[in-house]
Amino acid sequence: MNAFLLWVVGGLGPVLLAEALLARYEVLAYGAGWRTPTTELPAGxxxxxxxxxxxxxxxxxxxxxxxxxxxxxxxxDGGELVKALLAKAPELRVLGQVQPYSPLADPLADRPVWAWLRRRAGLLLFLHNVMQIFVAADHRYRPLYNRAVGSQIATQLRLAGYRPDSGVPVVLLSYSGGAQVATGAVGELHARLRSPLLLITLGGFHNGANDLARAEHLHRLTSASDRIERVGAWIFPQRWRLFRGSGWNRALRAGKITVHRLDPATHVGPLSYISPKARLPDGRSHLDRTADTVIALVRARRGASAAADDRSS
Known part of the structure; x- marks a missing residue:
């Protein structure tokens, strides 16, 4: 057993170190202006x-x-959540192409070296994105990472037809580590688009340090069976109530965070939030319930905004 542990540590140690350095390189390359973020999408x-x-x-x-x-x-999930949202809420304009784990908006699997690695060591692709989450959460790199990905989202929204100052709300729906990116993008998006921002996190894994003052509200979709989200709330001190000055705790005191339970969904696996097979007592799949919940929150926000406009007119 000891020999096996030494083999694991000896094998993963250099890999993790290399991943950590590569993850930092990308955000530093963005900050130094060595590379320009990609804006074009593949044909079709x-x-x-x-x-x-x-x-x-x-x-x-x-x-x-x-x-x-x-x-x-x-x-x-192969795009099933996005498909469900489009089918159930045709009034939404949905973007799914943003690269949350690349400050340069460069798809990882399309890079020649990573395409080669994917056929031989697919785990490295996941390690790369995990490391990007921790870079995005690191106080030394967080401001630059937030600006890079916030700028990427703003650019994609403009290319999709969004007009700054239009008053049309922007909803950031994030899954797992995407919550770190979504909460970090708030400031840059507001500065560039001046849009109403609604955040919905699904099993959100984030450090709680990002300022949410410019967000209208954050809806936290979670489950008692989601162990990965609980780990995030435990390992990041800014999520602890003791750290009252963190962005997360300031938003909590301001009443900007609402929790919605999606029990008994798990973070991943056959019972996950986006499972099309796991069934609830009412006959819906976990995927359907998640899509229905997201749509209801977006429509409720729209209804509240319309009511406020009526009162002011």
Whole structure:
């Protein structure tokens, strides 16, 4: 057993060190201006799907996936959550191409070296994105990472037809580690688009340090069976109530965070939030319930805004 542990540590140690250095390189390359973030999408991939931009749409929804995100087209569930949102809420304009784990908006699986590694050591792709989450959470790199990905999201929204100062809400729907990126993008998005921002985290894994003052509200979709989200709330001190000055705790005191239980869903696996097979007592799948919950929150925000406009007129 000792020999096995030494083999694991000896094998993973250099890999983790290399991943940590590569993850920092990308955000530093962005900050130094050595490389320009990618804005074009592959042929045949639209900047958004759903409602046409000339409506205007009820909202623009940007989906920030978990650590499985490696290219423009893929997602943890094969795009089933986005498909469900589009089918159930045709009034939304949905973007799913943002690369939350690349400050340069460069899809990981499309890089020649990573394409070679993916065929031989697919685990490294996940380690890379895990390391990017911790870089995004590191106080030394966080401001630059937030600016890079916030700028990427703003650019993709503009290309999808979003007009700054239009008043059309932007919804950041994030899964797992995507919550670190979503909470970090708030300031840059507000500065560039001046849009109403609604955040919805699904099993959100984030450090709680980012300032949420410019967000209208954050809806936390969680489950008692989600161990990974609980780990995030435990390992990051800014999520502890003791650290009253953190962005998360300031938002809590301001009443900006609402918790919604999706028990008994798990973070991943056959009982996950986005499982199309796991069934609830009412007959819906976990995927359907998650999509229904997201849509209800977006529509409730729209209804509250319309009511406020009526009262002021």
């Amino acid at each position: 991939v639209p900047y958004a799907r759903g409602a046409a931009p000339d409506g205007p749409p009820a909202a623009y929804l940007v989906y920030l996936d978990g650590i499985g995100k490696r290219r423009v087209r893929d997602s943890r």
